[in-house]
Amino acid sequence: MMINKMVVLSLGDWKNIQRDPLLIFTMIGTLLLAALVRFGLPQLTVLLQTHTTFNLEEHYRLIVSLVLLMTPLMIGMLYGFMILDERDEEVLLYYSVTPLTKTGYLFCRLLVPMVLTFTLSFVVVFIQGVVEWNFLSFIPIALLLAIQAPLITMMMASLASNKVEGLALTKVINLCVLAPLIDYAVSHPIAKVVAIFPVYWPALAFQSGEDTNWSGMVLVGLVVALLWFVLLNKMFQRKIG
Template identity: 30%
Template sequence: MQKLLRLVRLDFSMILREEMLWFMLFVVPALQFSAALLLLPWLEEQFPVMAEYHLLIVMLMTLQVVTSIGFVLASMLLDERDEEVLTALRAMPVGVNAFLFYRLGIGTVMAVLFAYAMLSIPGLEGLGLASRLMAAALFASAAPITTLALATLSSNKVEGLAVYKGLSIILLIPAGSFFMDSWVQYTLGVVPVYWSLHFVDKVLVGEPGGLELLMALLTHGLVLWMLFRLFKRRVFS
């Protein structure tokens, strides 16, 4: 337990030393939550057509919050890789797998909390406690996916920022399915976020979302497993 607390203290010290990291971890989520809680209702009054897409807008804002957390963790991993900290872990008692699970785990917990807060704003009262927690966990899964994708595909934080922008666009693509009425929308299901979006949508209208939940768990799990293996292969092979 003491080792875990020490790692947490070291991580937060690293974050607070870099303006971009603490901005992405604390300020961006706070701004998104404030915008969803205060600005979005006002915009919907000014532009009534936006009210029809209230749920979709909130879900996309939630996605932005959790991926910003993933970006912070990826930046830390890139720094540690450059300083060969990750390589040194192979000879330490904590172990590589334990360290990665800790780092991804703490980021996911933070993402769940932020996602739950976002999904608790007015307009989403139809989500029960269990459904809201499950939805928050599904959205939070985008955080470790973002972390591993950036840390695997980037050589430094500058490249990481470029990859982050590209990944953010990819994760937004499934939103287009809400404007499609044909089977073509299911092709967007290759992006795990698709199933998270439609799980929440189904639950809010009172329909069973079991299939969407199952597909979300399977696709997120598969992508995480693939990225975890790729990351370890690139860093430690």
């Protein structure tokens, strides 16, 4: 019964998304980026090799990992805006007295972004076409990516009081994508401080390919994400309580 109500809520969300071109772009943005990587990156590589000695191909895994991170970031922010908008309109109060209940509403708002991110991550990695990947090995990475989405949603709902503040917060959240890039570009040990950010670990695990430490990276990433989830959930519950 609860699942049916969550499906109805999700269908209503999709109707709202269809009415807003910006929200539609948010849903397909990472797919466009993946297509750009597939068709544009090889051309850029040839161009650079023709005029410089820089070999962009050595950095393909980093680039694709950053594109993969955009999926949970965009979807997490999309559902964060939904919660902020519905909180402004006091929709939470409405759901608290319906059979769905506030708990069911919040569960849906966090579960759906995870499912969407998990699914779209496979679509993105399939489209990109410049980096080899293994389906079975990618499943834990896709799961790790999926967990990032509700963390972003809770961060927006916890730290922003309205959609205007939420828009400003997205600029800060987008900087999280730099975490794996900083570690990749800076050899100094202090760069490892970015490991405290959950988004660092799925990117690192994907970059490692079939490295022997691959499973350890996924495990540490799950622990880091869980710690952030506990922290953000306390803030989240206090904000919407």
